[in-house]
Amino acid sequence: MIEPLKTVPISFKVNGRPVSLEVGAGETALHAIRERLQLTGAKEGCGIGECGACTILVNAKAVNACLMLAAQMDGTSIRTVEGLAGGGSIHPLQKAFLDHHAVQCGFCTPGLLMSAAALLKEHPCPDRRTIADGLSGNLCRCTGYRQIFQAVEAVAQGEKEKTQ
Amino acid sequence: MRSDVRYVRPSSLGEAVGFLSDHGPETKPLAGGTDLLISIRSGELKARYVMDVNRIPELKGIAMTGEGLSIGAGTTIAEIASSETVKRLAPVLRKSCLSFGSPQVRNAATIGGNIANASPSADTFPPLIVHETIAVLSGPDGERRIPVEEAAAGPYKSNVGSRELIVRFILKPSEGRFFEFLKIGRRKTLAIARVSMAVLAEKDMRGAVGFIRFCLGSSTPVPCRIVEVEDFLTGKILNEAVVAEGGRLAAEKMIEISGRRSTTVYKEPAVKGLFNRLLYPMVKND
Ligand SMILES: Cc1cc2nc3c(=O)[nH]c(=O)nc-3n(C[C@H](O)[C@H](O)[C@H](O)COP(=O)(O)OP(=O)(O)OC[C@H]3O[C@@H](n4cnc5c(N)ncnc54)[C@H](O)[C@@H]3O)c2cc1C
Ligand code: FES
Ligand code: FES
Secondary structure, three states, X not given: OXXXXXXXXXXXXXXXXXXXXXXXXXXXXXXXXXXHOOOOOOOOOOOOOOOOOOEEEEOOEEEEHHHOEHHHHOOOEEXXXXXXXEOOEOOHHHHHHHHOOOOOOOOOHHHHHHHHHXXXXXXXXXXXXXXXXXXXXOOOOOOOOHHHHHHHXXXXXXXXXHHO | OOOOOEEEOOOOHHHXXXXXHHHHHHEEEEOOOOOHHHHHHHOOOOOOEEEEOXXXXXXXXXXXXXXXXXXXXXXXXXXXXXXXXXXXXXXXXXXXXXXXXXXXXXXXXXXXXXXXXXXXXXXXXXXXXXXXXXXXXXXXOEEEEEEHHHHEEEOOEEOOOOOOEEEEEEEOOOOOOEEEEEEEOXXXXXXXXXXXXXXXXXXXXXXXXXXXXXXXXXXXXXXEXXXXXXXXXXXXXXXXXXXXXXXHHHHHHHHHHHOOOOOHHHHHHHHHHHHHHHHHHHHHOO
């Protein structure tokens, strides 16, 4: 694509489903996901990479969708919080967040779930410190984080028991 | 959000440099976007074209070559942090990448963007400087090589021309030496460094300092190697008094370069204190 474009045609996968869109050259990935695809799980908290409310997975890696152009999604595989649940049941992390009261206002939750999902993929049995590091790009103004760490630990523990 | 900007995505270095030779002054390269998206959002970005350099294979990869340790400008901070080659040959660079931003920022941000952005507190700058790194640039007239400390002209002012791209960095590998990178920020994660420093050192057979490279970050307009500190420590057996004197010299040099400012009251003792922490393990090991 060496022709400069004002609107950019892109094709990529969202939660396993192929999509094609026309996006503005200066449009963020977060804007395209929320406004064009109507996937409003990812939130804009700060818009400058500080809060993590916009966290999505791009090719299985957690990134801030507010710091990415929509055009950069072309050819990638995107996962949003809407893609966590599957087969008629919620994801173990979602269940653990509920069980451990890790959700209060819920604004941070979609981003935290995606960071936690990426973390557990890389470290299936993380210790508390690894969990804290893995979630350090996500701010929560309500819970004080303890319940969130406990929820992630519970899922990791569950995984450990399954493999034993 | 800007509506008049145009997006262009070259798929090779040749294509990219071709575009820049026609439109360089109106173009901003986009790598991880962790600095650039902020200026797009605020409306500060004046460029007509945003050139996505993420699909240029020549900007990727970490490899030991005949020239040294080569790290592509488009390598992400997370890729550097998890590279076994970097862990072995440039562990001080790895250390700076482990505490960089947040996991999300590390997955997107690149080392080329960190240097091209020319922030005085760019975390990979001091480690690259102590590795005596060469930045390989590519432009309409071919390749240009500069010492990495010359990549920044001043705070947020790059010496990389508007028709050039940083292609890669070549580091002098350093295996088995003492190394350290430390930074002080307002908090642990997501804090821009207020003082940072990197060191590579080795003792000779007598136990005196036989080799040392020291760089100060965030405290001067451009991160800089402080040769006076290196010269002072070379040949000396490190004890607490010698290290304290080195820290005093580093702080003195910082004030000489930056001038006395409102922040000096904080930075002068911070530089001295951090310098002690930086080299203390070398004292202790005796
Ligand atoms: C929340 C947050 C936390 C951060 N924490 C840190 C931190 O701890 N330490 C730190 O040092 N920085 C930090 N930063 C700043 C930023 O992440 C880094 O400077 C990063 O390395 C920039 O790289 P990028 O690939 O995202 O660059 P971009 O934003 O894509 O580009 C930055 C600049 O470099 C230019 N550029 C990019 N690639 C090239 C190239 N190959 N050749 C020529 N020019 C090029 C661009 O045109 C632009 O001017 C943080 C930023 C955010 C938002
Ligand atoms: S909205 Fe993206 S990090 Fe806050
Ligand atoms: S639950 Fe409200 S911000 Fe986290």
